[in-house]
Amino acid sequence: MSEHGEASVAAKVIERLSRSLPADLQNVRVTNESVLREDLGLDSLRTVDLVIELEDEFQISIETEDLGAVRTVGDLVLLIERKRGASST
Secondary structure (H helix, E strand, C coil), rough: CCCHHHHHHHHHHHHHHHHCCCCCCCCCCCCCEEECCCCCCCCCHHHHHHHHHHHHHHHHCCCHHHHHCCCCCCCCCCHHHHHHHCCCC
């Protein structure tokens, strides 16, 4: 994927995460290095909600098994990029 495509995916993911942070984390700056569970407070329910939003946004399908290796925002962006690349071939 192009750098522009990756930046676009990262920006969209960060924006979505920033909007959905719990009240006590509203001042946290979301970056590619942010850890989803520890830094951003993503529990199981929030993770499912986020995955559904991202699947709709990027027209991809994210399986539960795919999330096993996702720890940071950057990991999530790479997963989306990989899924988008696979679906366009």
